[in-house]
Amino acid sequence: MIAKKTQQILDGLDELFPDAHCExxxxxxxxxxxxxxxxxxxxxxSVNKVTxxxxxxxxxxAALASGDIRQIEHCIASLGLYHNKAKAxxxxxxxxxxxxxxxxxxxxxxxxxxxxxxxxxxNVILSECYGIPSLAVDTHVDRISKRLRLADxxxxxxQVEQKLRKKIPEERWIKTHHQMIFFGRxxxxxxxxxxxxxxxxSICKEKNKNL
Ligand code: SF4
Numbered sequence: 479m480i481a482k483k484t485q486q487i488l489d490g491l492d493e494l495f496p497d498a499h500c501e502x503x504x505x506x507x508x509x510x511x512x513x514x515x516x517x518x519x520x521x522x523x524s525v526n527k528v529t530x531x532x533x534x535x536x537x538x539x540a541a542l543a544s545g546d547i548r549q550i551e552h553c554i555a556s557l558g559l560y561h562n563k564a565k566a567x568x569x570x571x572x573x574x575x576x577x578x579x580x581x582x583x584x585x586x587x588x589x590x591x592x593x594x595x596x597x598x599x600x601n602v603i604l605s606e607c608y609g610i611p612s613l614a615v616d617t618h619v620d621r622i623s624k625r626l627r628l629a630d631x632x633x634x635x636x637q638v639e640q641k642l643r644k645k646i647p648e649e650r651w652i653k654t655h656h657q658m659i660f661f662g663r664x665x666x667x668x669x670x671x672x673x674x675x676x677x678x679x680s681i682c683k684e685k686n687k688n689l
Contacts, residue, residue, distance in 0.1 A: 480645075480646075480647060481645065483627070483681060484628070484645045484646060486678075486681065487626055487628070487678060487681070488646070488650060488654065490677040490678055491654065491657035491658070491661060492657070493677070494657070494660075494661065494665070494677070495656075495657045495660040495661065495664075498653070498656035498657040498659070498660040499656055500602075500606050500656065501522040501523075501526075502514060502517060502522050502525060502526065502529075502606075503526045503529060503530075504529075504606075505533075506607075507581075507582035507603065507607035507608075508538055508539050508571075508574070508582055509529065509533055510582075510602075510603060510606050510607050511570065511574070511582045511595070511599075511603050511607075512529070512532070512533075512542070512567050512570070512571075513525050513526075513529055514599045514602045514603060514606075515563065515566050515567050515570060515594045515595065515599055516528070516529070516554060516557060516563055516567065518559075518563070518599075519558060519559065520557050520558055524556065524557055525557070527556065528553060528554045528556055528557060531553050532550070532553040532554060535549065535553060536550070536553075536571075538580065539571040539574040539575045539580050539582075540571075540575050540580055542567060542568060542571035543568065543571040543572040543574070543575040543576070545568065547564055547565070547568060550564040550567065550568060551564040554567075565594075566593060566594030567594060569592075569593030569594055570592045570593055570594045570595055572593075573591070573592040573593060574592065577591075582603060582607060584604065584607070584608045584610065586600050586601075586604065589603055589604070597614075597635075597636065597639075598614045598615060598616055598635070599614075600612075601613060601614035601615075601639075601655075602614045605651070605652045605655065609652070611648045611649070611651040611652060612651060612652065612655070613639055613642050613643055613646070613651045613654070613655050614639075614655055615635040615636075615638045615639045615642070616659065617662075617668070618658060618659045618661070618662025618663060619638070619642075619655065619658045619659065619662070620635055620638055621662055621666070621668060622658045622661055622662050622666055623638050623641070623642060623658070624638070624683070625666065625682050625683050625684050626678055626681055626682060626683075627681060627682075627683060628641060628642060628645055629641045629642070631683075642654075671684070673685050
């Protein structure tokens with residue numbers, strides 16, 4: 479049964495962000511997989527600026543797999559770490575092309591076997607591309623879970639994910655993931671969270687900083 483505090487958080491998130499959704503622009507699973515790998519340590523808005531040009535030149539996994547690495551770097555040069563990211567998306571595309579017949583896989587094990595794809599990216603791909611209930615823990619979800627005492631301060635991202643999976647009903651995982659990201663992005667910022675308009679003051683570990 480869902481705990482009262484968890485229910486309060488889910489209800490509050492529903493009120494704040496009823497339409498939370500993935501903000502990485504994509505038209506298919508290949509584009510989603512590339513965009514999510516590129517989104518590491520940068521904003522979705524920055525990724526959305528480079529992906530239209532990238533996908534025009536490299537429209538599918540086969541094209542990206544055999545693409546000129548300097549041309550790939552050129553397309554994503556406005557992102558930080560673009561050398562490594564170019565290598566990562568090309569390695570991932572080669573794996574998709576050579577081992578999965580140009581189809582982005584739909585299981586955790588297959589996804590994390592691809593270069594550049596960690597558990598967080600795999601969870602995003604599973605939920606966004608295939609509608610498979612998943613809970614990706616990024617920097618926002620990690621921070622919010624700890625502030626709202628859904629996880630402990632020293633928990634690893636894997637432990638946070640496991641705790642969220644136990645506390646939140648499976649049919650809510652995808653929606654809650656998006657809502658927690660919106661909450662972290664637009665209200666409970668890492669620095670200077672807007673506590674005065676937060677519905678979770680009574681639960682939060684860090685409320686006093688700003689009230
Ligand atoms: S009270 Fe402040 S720090 Fe706590 S969850 Fe709300 S916005 Fe975040």
